[in-house]
Amino acid sequence: MLIMNLNDEEKAMLAGEMGSARQWAIDHQIKVGNFFDATDMVPVSQAHMMADPESVGEAGVDFMEGMVRAEAKVCIPMITDPRGVDLNYYRPLGQTEDMATIERRFVAACESMGIMMTNTCVNYQTIMPPLLGDHVAYGDTGVVIYSNSVCGARSNFEGGPSALAAGLTGRTPRYGLHLDARRQATKRFNVSQQPQELTDWGVLGAVIGRLAGSYWEVPVIEGIEKVPTSDEIKHFGAAMASYGSTPLFHIVGITPEAPTLDAVGGNSLPSQKISDDDLQALRANFGTKGEKPDVVVFAAPQLSLVEMATVSRLVAGQSLKLPMIVCTSPQVYADARRMGLIDTIENSGAKVLEGTCFYNQYAREIGEANGWVNLLSNSAKIVNILGGYGYRPALASMQDCVNAAIEGEIV
Amino acid sequence: MKVLKCHVGVGPKVRGEALVADDNFSARYDLDRIKGVFSRPQHKLAGQSYKDRILVLNTAKGGVASAWMLHEMKLRGVTPKAILFNEANTILVQGAALADLTMCDRFADGDVTRLIKTGDQIEIDPQAGEVRIL
Numbered sequence: 001m002l003i004m005n006l007n008d009e010e011k012a013m014l015a016g017e018m019g020s021a022r023q024w025a026i027d028h029q030i031k032v033g034n035f036f037d038a039t040d041m042v043p044v045s046q047a048h049m050m051a052d053p054e055s056v057g058e059a060g061v062d063f064m065e066g067m068v069r070a071e072a073k074v075c076i077p078m079i080t081d082p083r084g085v086d087l088n089y090y091r092p093l094g095q096t097e098d099m100a101t102i103e104r105r106f107v108a109a110c111e112s113m114g115i116m117m118t119n120t121c122v123n124y125q126t127i128m129p130p131l132l133g134d135h136v137a138y139g140d141t142g143v144v145i146y147s148n149s150v151c152g153a154r155s156n157f158e159g160g161p162s163a164l165a166a167g168l169t170g171r172t173p174r175y176g177l178h179l180d181a182r183r184q185a186t187k188r189f190n191v192s193q194q195p196q197e198l199t200d201w202g203v204l205g206a207v208i209g210r211l212a213g214s215y216w217e218v219p220v221i222e223g224i225e226k227v228p229t230s231d232e233i234k235h236f237g238a239a240m241a242s243y244g245s246t247p248l249f250h251i252v253g254i255t256p257e258a259p260t261l262d263a264v265g266g267n268s269l270p271s272q273k274i275s276d277d278d279l280q281a282l283r284a285n286f287g288t289k290g291e292k293p294d295v296v297v298f299a300a301p302q303l304s305l306v307e308m309a310t311v312s313r314l315v316a317g318q319s320l321k322l323p324m325i326v327c328t329s330p331q332v333y334a335d336a337r338r339m340g341l342i343d344t345i346e347n348s349g350a351k352v353l354e355g356t357c358f359y360n361q362y363a364r365e366i367g368e369a370n371g372w373v374n375l376l377s378n379s380a381k382i383v384n385i386l387g388g389y390g391y392r393p394a395l396a397s398m399q400d401c402v403n404a405a406i407e408g409e410i411v
Numbered sequence: 412m413k414v415l416k417c418h419v420g421v422g423p424k425v426r427g428e429a430l431v432a433d434d435n436f437s438a439r440y441d442l443d444r445i446k447g448v449f450s451r452p453q454h455k456l457a458g459q460s461y462k463d464r465i466l467v468l469n470t471a472k473g474g475v476a477s478a479w480m481l482h483e484m485k486l487r488g489v490t491p492k493a494i495l496f497n498e499a500n501t502i503l504v505q506g507a508a509l510a511d512l513t514m515c516d517r518f519a520d521g522d523v524t525r526l527i528k529t530g531d532q533i534e535i536d537p538q539a540g541e542v543r544i545l
Binding site for chain 2: 003028031032034035036050051052053054056057058059060062063139140141156157158159161164176214215216241243245354360385388
């Protein structure tokens with residue numbers, strides 16, 4: 001059943017006149033568009049695909065290779081989320097040859113379609129940040145929430161298949177956050193305690209995400225006194241999206257669509273205060289002082305160059321008692337290598353992985369292979385996710401995580 | 412026979428037995444996808460098999476991975492026959508569209524997890540936006 005209005009080019013795609021890959025793509029988009037009452041398609045300037053091998057599986061690789069045989073080519077810049085296997089370092093993590101094979105096949109399929117293997121969830125810090133009002137088709141909840149909220153771009157959560165469809169057609173169904181009405185605030189929060197460092201921002205984002213509670217809610221936040229750094233608001237958004245499936249927030253006086261509360265329709269909403277107790281209650285779900293972690297992880301989101309420099313400064317000259325994994329993007333990795341940061345970090349005994357993120361690289365299997373159960377991180381997002389993968393996660397600031405790695409326990 | 416009206420959905424017309432809970436859904440965090448059971452201990456359907464059942468749940472949660480996972484589950488043949496939500500999110504609908512899995516949401520008569528009971532035989536017509544309790 002066809003409800004959406006299609007232009008001549010879209011009708012030609014649907015009729016198969018532009019190849020079977022584009023025909024699949026536009027048909028997929030029409031199904032999704034009809035579900036969400038889209039009336040037409042909107043052109044997008046970029047697509048970004050999440051497709052780690054654990055979730056894609058053999059079936060997804062077969063699907064992608066079928067696309068290659070159908071001569072699929074993307075028609076807009078299309079980039080990728082972190083991969084699940086660092087092909088330069090997978091056996092030491094306990095990843096298998098089968099995992100690496102799925103990874104290699106998937107990468108080869110993407111490359112032959114013209115997809116740029118950026119392998120990053122911090123593309124808004126490294127590749128090409130979208131502009132205010134820019135329609136895009138991004139995957140990865142952290143990428144979407146940052147791009148919508150901080151950049152003012154317009155994207156729904158696009159799962160891997162839908163991001164691929166957008167890459168092939170250059171458009172996406174106009175529903176959800178592509179519409180002005182869906183970007184207005186629906187819940188209003190007032191913050192009194194100012195976040196001090198990255199983990200504080202993550203915890204605040206997590207609390208608000210949990211209270212927001214659904215994809216279709218848009219929180220507006222009052223009371224933030226200082227303009228956060230890109231890394232701080234990155235942790236804030238990534239945690240909010242992880243705990244709430246939330247794709248957009250506004251911070252009054254800080255994010256571009258909310259110069260005032262009124263600009264996002266927040267005046268008439270009842271205000272809910274975020275108290276110190278709310279923040280402490282969230283932290284209480286995770287481990288504390290005196291516990292002995294099996295591994296320390298910095299990831300989710302991948303580290304920026306600035307975060308890499310901070311880790312490097314904290315571990316310089318130290319000899320770590322605990323394994324430490326640091327995940328960053330290939331672009332940042334190259335810069336960090338050139339600046340000597342990778343050497344400094346790895347000389348302490350830590351390992352920097354390139355183009356992956358810990359939780360989507362077969363987290364359960366690598367945990368079992370290495371005997372990692374107690375995991376310490378500064379990311380409110382990753383400690384939320386890994387509970388479901390058999391870990392007992394603990395949360396602490398970057399400084400405290402490094403101190404724990406030096407001392408062998410959370411100090 | 413009772414007929415419930417819902418929004419137009421995706422996937423083929425199907426008939427099967429309902430498995431109902433007032434809880435949410437993520438393929439990544441809630442399921443053992445090899446065994447075909449709900450594996451997260453806190454889930455209200457923990458330990459129950461979802462293979463070939465029609466799941467009736469509140470909403471979808473979690474990240475974007477579920478979109479690929481529904482497809483992967485379908486091709487291995489260990490998948491629900493359909494999923495009904497009060498409110499789906501974008502990822503689950505995109506995944507259902509790729510997997511050709513039946514999915515509908517937004518029921519006219521209220522909370523679908525109360526309108527349908529576990530064990531009910533139901534028939535879903537996604538294009539008509541109708542669910543029949545047989």
